Amino acid sequence: MRVAELIGRAIDLCYVRPWSSFFSRTMFRYAACGGANMVLDVVWYYIIYHYIVAERFFDLGFVVMSPHVASLVVVFPITFFTGFWLNRNVAFQVTEVGSGVQLIKYALSVVGSILLNYICIKLFVEVLRIWPTPAKALTTLVCVVYSYLAGRYFTFRTINKKEEL
Secondary structure (H helix, E strand, O other): OOOOHHHHHHHHOOOOOOOOOOOOOHHHHHHHHHHHHHHHHHHHHHHHHHHOOOOEEEOOOEEOOOHHHHHHHHHHHHHHHHHHHHHHHHHHOOOOOHHHHHHHHHHHHHHHHHHHHHHHHHHHHHHHHOOOHHHHHHHHHHHHHHHHHHHHHOOOOOOOOOOOO
């Protein structure tokens, strides 16, 4: 049995009422994979910030990178690829489109998510005058919905299957 199948079966063990009444299996798997990738992101960030970057500034010659930004730069590719793998193989399970094409589409949706994060936080804090922490929570909600829809209907869109919401 493949690793993706084991992960999918483990997630499906939790797909019971009340979750199954509100969410499709795909949406539930997407949420579980996204949550796991978010936890992985935080754990990797902690390890890299404290033990690899070791809380030092990095002088690259043309710019000095702060330790928190350097850690983010190192962590991003790790969670980018684990997120892609989890979405492709566990959440959406699409095999009829090549992984290279999907990787490019996934990268485009991630860029869209980054831009949406920026636009929403600026809009909520500077225009609507919402406090930063609630604004970040709202921004996260907007971006999660965007990411799911982008994954479901753009990156990992099925071609010959009846699509479930």
